[in-house]
Amino acid sequence: MTDFPPPDFSERVTRSFARQAAMRLIGAELTRVEHGTVEIELPFDEKLTQQHGFLHAGVISAALDTACSYAAYTVIDAEASILTIEFKVNLMSPGRGERFLFRGEVTKPGSTIIVADGRAYAVSDGPAKLIASMTGTMMVARGRQEIAG
Template structure:
């Protein structure tokens, strides 16, 4: 992959991410974009918790799905887009931390379907990063569909 192509996919992902109201709402930021891998971080916010004060499972799932989707975006043509077609999240530990890191990685690239996996971590100053969730999912590559473009 040429330097120009690599810059192009990074810039395309940054533009797309900036248009996501959901990511703004949860305070998520793109932290790392590599071919086949993306990391998103977000701070803890009480407004995103469930009744026990833990990060809500829906927020964890949303961030993991976004990380996997953008990891897949690094591998598709500029004229294509992606839609999630399925995912499964395993919640492994309570979502308790000062910040959260969500990493998505492409497991199986494809021209029509892309499979991804991801991990979510709780980060705090007192302890090492703790694995709180994992995801496996798949994306459909979309081309030429009205209203769905990058």
């Protein structure tokens, strides 16, 4: 991780997120980009639920992975990119809410491997409720045209 934010990291994250067809498909929005932290929000949509009407674990996992990956992307140089190589998700409470917030934060920066932690919250009336957490490992990729930016 650089000591100071890399130049234009916010712009790079925003451009890259705009190319995320999966996040566009589920209606996710990039709402916060800071050095080492990214937040994504998602409105409730019945099409994204499982059989009990809760937000599907796969959707939760995908959004957490994306938030953590982009958090890692904020701390690398502009010539590099990020690929997730491992993650674990803990589902703590049913995904029930009007909106969902997914926050990824860099826990352990590195020049080759970055570890990030994520938290997913259901938002309705009252305080946000923690519904899931994730720890992910991201690989910094350099010099590979097929995964640039």
